[in-house]
Every structure is written in C-alpha cells, then in structure tokens.
Amino acid sequence: QFIIGAGFYKGMWSSLRMKTFNMDSLIAIGTSTAFFYSSWRLISYVAETGSVVGLNGEKIPELYFETAAFLITFVILGKWLEAKTKGSTSDAIKKLMGLKAKTARVSKNGVVADVPIDQVIVGDIIVVRPGEKIPVDGTVVKGQSSVDESMITGESIPVEKNPGATVIGATINKHGSFEFTATKVGSETTLAQIIRIVEEAQGSKAPIQAFADRISAYFVPIVIVLAIITFLVWYLAFGASLAFSLMAFTAVIVIACPCALGLATPTAIMVGTGKGAEHGILIKGGEPLEAACKIKGIVFDKTGTLTKGEPEVTDIVSAGMADEEEIVSVAASLEKLSEHPLAEAIVKYAKEESIPLCETDDFRAVPGHGVQGVQNGRTYYFGNRRLMTDVVGISTDALAKIERKIRKLEESGKTVMILASPQEILGLVAVADTIKETTVEAVRALQDQHIKVFMITGDNRRTADAIARQAGIKNVLAEVLPQDKAEKIKKMQKSGIKVAMVGDGINDAPALAQADLGIAMGSGTDVAMETGGIVIIKNDLRDVLTAINLSRETMGKIKQNMFFALFYNVLGIPIAARVFAGIKLGISSL
DSSP states (O other): OOSTTHHHHHHHHHHHHTTOOOHHHHHHHHHHHHHHHHHHHHHHHHHHHSOSSOGGGOOOTTOOHHHHHHHHHHHHHHHHHHHHHHHSOOHHHHHHHTTOOSEEEEEETTEEEEEEGGGOOTTOEEEEOTTOBOOSEEEEEEEOEEEEOHHHHOOOSOEEEOTTOEEOTTOEEOSOOEEEEEEEOGGGSHHHHHHHHHHHHHTOOOTHHHHHHHHHHHHHHHHHHHHHHHHHIIIIISOOOHHHHHHHHHHHHHHTOOHHHHHHHHHHHHHHHHHHHHTTEEEOSHHHHHHHTTOOEEEEEIIIIIBOSOOEEEEEEEOSSOOHHHHHHHHHHHHTTOOOHHHHHHHHHHHHTTOOOOOOEEEEEETTTEEEEEETTEEEEEEOHHIIIIIIOOOHHHHHHHHHHHHHHHHTTOEEEEEEOSSOEEEEEEEEOOBOTTHHHHHHHHHHTTOEEEEEOSSOHHHHHHHHHHHTOOEEEOSOOGGGHHHHHHHHHHTTOOEEEEEOSGGGHHHHHHSSEEEEETTSOHHHHHHOSEEETTOOTHHHHHHHHHHHHHHHHHHHHHHHHHHHHHHHHHHHTTHHHHHHHHHHTO
C-alpha cells in the first residue's frame, strides 16, 4: 500500500500543495479508504475473538486488503503500459533507423578502409561502389552514377550524380562508382534530422490536449464530492452497513479515474505522425497536426513549389546597341552572385552557349527588384520594371518602346528581366518554368475539398495569370515583394480564414511562420524546412492534401477517444455508486 503505492501519495501531496486534485488523488483516497477500513475491522476482530485467521475456518468478514492491493497493482500496470506506449520507438522510426549505413569506405592518403559510420568526419573522402548504400550526406568530387533516393524523397526514378552533385545518406548507389566529400555526418545528416523531427513530434502535445487537462482539473474534485455523497446517502439515508457504504465510496473514486483521457491524445498523435513519416510527410508536432484539419485556404508559392523550379532561358531580345551574346554575358555575370531561382538558369545558359563571363564588382541584390553591379568600370542593372523605374530611373517613355515585346512574352507565361545601364535599356531575357506534373491534380483535389487555393509570386500580373491558368488556380497574388508575403497572409487571416502557406525558399520563411500552418517542400532550403510545421519530403504537391486528410483522421480519432473515455465515466459512476440498486430499494419500500 505505502511502498508500491508511494507514488500516488507523492502525487496527491504535490497537487494538494497547489490547492487542487489529480488522478493520483483518486487512487490514493480510494485505496486508503479500503486499507484503513480493513485495518480497523481486523484489529476489532482480533480484539473481540483473539483470532487472527478467523474462527472455525471462516475468513474474517469485511476485509478489503486485496481490493486496495489489486487497484494499486492494476493502475501501476496501466501506467507502465502507458509509459511503454509513449516511450517506445514507433514502427516509422524503426524503419527510418533501419536505413542507416553501418560503415563507410573512407579514402585517406590513397588507402581505402572500412570505417564505422560514427567515426566519419566532415571532409572525409568516401568511396561508393555499385549497389552500396551511401553512408552520409556529401558532394560528389569524382566519378558519376545514378542513385536511388526513393527511401528519402519518394522519387522512384534514379537521380544522375556528377561532380558537384549532392548525395544523401541512406540512399542506394545503382551502377557507377564515385567518390564524395562528407559534408554532414552524425546528427546533421538528412536522415538523422528526419528521425529527430518524428521523435519530437511523437512526444509533443496537441492544443486539444489542454481540453483534456482542463476536464481532469475539474473532474477529480467533482468525483470526490460524488463519492462522499454516495457514502452519505447509503449510510444515512438507506441505512446500509458501513462496509457497504465505504465500498460504494471507493468504487466511485476508482472507476472515475480519467486515465483514458491521458492516453486519448498522445497515442493518436504518435500513430498520426508515424503514418505521416511512412508516407514522406514530416509533421513536427501536435500543434501543426491539429492546425492542418482546420485549414480553409492554402497559399502556394509559384517558383519551385507549383513549378519544377528548373527555369530555362527561352528568349534573348536586343533593345539597343548590345548584341545577344553581350546581353547574356553581362546578365549571367551579375546573376552568378545571386541566389534567385532564375539566376541559375541564366548562368547555365551562358555556359551551354560557351559565352564568357566577367568579374562583377560592387554587386548588390535589391529584393523584389533585381540585381546591380559594376563590370569593366560600367554599372549594369538586371531585373524587373520596378528596378528600372525605382532604382535606375529609366523613363516610362523608354519602357513603353519595349512594352509590346515584354507583354507578348509575359502572356505566354514567361518571366521577363530587363538589362540596362544608367543611360539606356540594353535588352530582355525571358525565362520560363513549367508546372509540376502533379500540380493540376493536387489543386483540383484541394478545391474538391472546398479549400480555397491561392498562388503568390513576385512575377508581374500577366506572367502570374498565365501560370495560374495552367495550374487551375483562380486566386492570384502577383507582384508581391518577398517581405510582403507575410502581410498578405496576415490580411487573409484577418478575414477569418485559417491559412496554410506552402513554399520552399528563404523568402518564403516569414510567410511560413505567419501562416496558421507552414508547409515546406522537401526540395527547398534549410530555412524553409526549419520554419515549416510540416515538411513534404517527396516534393509531391498531392501530399499536401494527404497531410490534411491525415490530420482530419487523427483529430477525429482523438475526439472519438475522448468521447468513449468520458462516456465510460458517465456510465461507470452510477453503477459504482449502486444507483440502480438504490432505485430498486426505494421502489421496494413503497
């Protein structure tokens, strides 16, 4: 009673110091009542009869030591099972851990040796042969091959790897051999971070858990009062024996213990986040899991989210004395220092066309406008109309001369950038990005669920509308500066819509944080993935709806668990209080 059950008394004492009651209080009061009443009956029996085992082979009446012992044992067993359920590694985590490589083939001073994975350090050169598992994250430095990344990204088609390409630990090399430099090891690898996110999520609480906690806070005192009333009614009103009345008191106390409420949320969250991980959806905790089921509007970033994020240069238009090669050379030399998604396409085009680049001094990126820099002593600007009018000071008349060309390109869904010097417009570079294969299907499926879909982009209205038409999106937020994306989200929230933001870039991070739910694409930047409450590893937009449906199912299961837990208590308390026996007794006395 007081050794194995010591934890219940400590818990009750802690709650009393805070002027409240908890579940431990119910167990401590109920079992103590049975124990002390039985002790009093035993002492009285021994004093009256002188026997400690019972007379004539009969047991001593009205002893309930076994009741107290059984209750303590049963509740402790339940707590142990609860702890095991919460603390055990889920199947999802076991599967993820099973992907880890045990060793790595490290090359040092021309000697290749197998090294335990935990001894690999950043900078090590690792050799990978055909069919082997890539041990850690890194960058290819020699050789080429194709790699099966399906276990991490869900992409079934092997990805070609050449020098400079990034490889992910736990993926499988297919045919070729290559060497790579380790860039992330131990807890920093992609796989380790995925496992950490899932573990943290499965131990987290959802906001709905606060509801269960509030119920418990009020429920316990009410139960104690009901138990006292039960005792008084039976003992004083119906004239039942002290033993009968105390057992009714104890039964009410024990049967009302809201243990199931404590399990209703954690177990469902553990299953929900585990299922998500198995489908390549990382849900970072109970809060985003609950938020997803309430979403009524989803805002998609355009570049890299709705589109493939692999733009290509489609048109070079000269607008002055500069020829096409000079336009590309100047633009690519500026953009090689930029982190904008379109910059890579222009630099890549210059390399493919063997167009030489030159050094750029005094480079500066103007967010939402473009870039500028000095080449061979001459200043150049490369960006959108706002850069030309707000920064360069190009007149509207000068822009009007090429407006027809710009409009024609934009109406076909191309993004047009203008190259200029302080004196004149030199030319145009048009870049196009195609939408992902799954975009149209994902957008339609979300709309079928009565979720309003928006597209947000810094592109001009004509280009944005052209891409939105291809994706099947009617609500377009165009010409939005990176720093204004969060404000657009906030404005939507003020109208009463629960909003999710789906993005993949650094400039999406403020909007992801502002939204009721941030969903980051797995192909995106580390900043976006850290900010998002849900990460879509497979980079498949259909998984956005999968995450929402998983959230709805999980929250439905939590509510169902809570209902049955409370229903059990509502039904169990009258039975424990012998209400039906009391009604029968009352009727029979009429």
